[in-house]
Amino acid sequence: MSYEVSKSDEQWRAELSPQEYAVLREAGTERPFVGEYTDTKTTGVYSCRACGAELFRSDTKFESHCGWPSFYDPADTDAVELIQDRSLGMVRTEVRCARCGSHLGHVFEGEGYGTPTDQRYCINSISLKLTPEE
Numbered sequence: 001m002s003y004e005v006s007k008s009d010e011q012w013r014a015e016l017s018p019q020e021y022a023v024l025r026e027a028g029t030e031r032p033f034v035g036e037y038t039d040t041k042t043t044g045v046y047s048c049r050a051c052g053a054e055l056f057r058s059d060t061k062f063e064s065h066c067g068w069p070s071f072y073d074p075a076d077t078d079a080v081e082l083i084q085d086r087s088l089g090m091v092r093t094e095v096r097c098a099r100c101g102s103h104l105g106h107v108f109e110g111e112g113y114g115t116p117t118d119q120r121y122c123i124n125s126i127s128l129k130l131t132p133e134e
Contacts, residue, residue: 005051005100016050023126024050024102027094032067035125044132045075046123053099055079055128062115068105068122072115080121082107095121102127 007015012025022028037046046056046069056071056079064070074080078098085094085106095104105123113120 003099003101005053007100012050020049020126023124024104027103029105030068030124030126035068037069037125037128037130038067040069040130042130042132044130046071046128046130048097048100048102048104049127049129050102051097051100052129053079053097055097055104056121056123058130058133062113064113064120064122066120066122069125069128070113071121071123072113072117072119074121080104095123097127104128 013021016024019030023030043058045054046058047054054075057075060071060073062070062072081096081098081101083094083096085092092106095107096102097104104127105121108120108122110118111120
């Protein structure tokens with residue numbers, strides 16, 4: 001797939017910390033309950049740490065107690081790309097930034113959370129940058 005923001009591997013490595021690179025560009029996962037935004041209640045916009053695209057808003061963030069920030073809906077349906085992930089011997093749906101292709105996390109459905117969409121976008125804090133509302 002071709003992305004609006006396209007950079008060489010060397011450029012991504014120069015712009016991202018080793019931890020950011022491992023998650024955003026190599027589909028890694030940060031450890032649960034350590035991410036900067038896991039328990040954040042700040043009102044604002046969550047953007048892709050790699051390219052700055054708006055991904056989620058704080059009004060769709062909810063407490064799932066899973067160890068990572070959880071959202072029930074992206075800010076805009078076109079902001080994220082969903083890809084079937086068959087790694088680790090299971091079928092999951094990977095969530096990527098639609099603007100640069102960076103790995104954000106996974107989305108799960110039908111878990112019974114009392115949210116409008118019954119979806120849980122389980123997103124790595126390190127993939128996001130929060131811009132608080134003024």
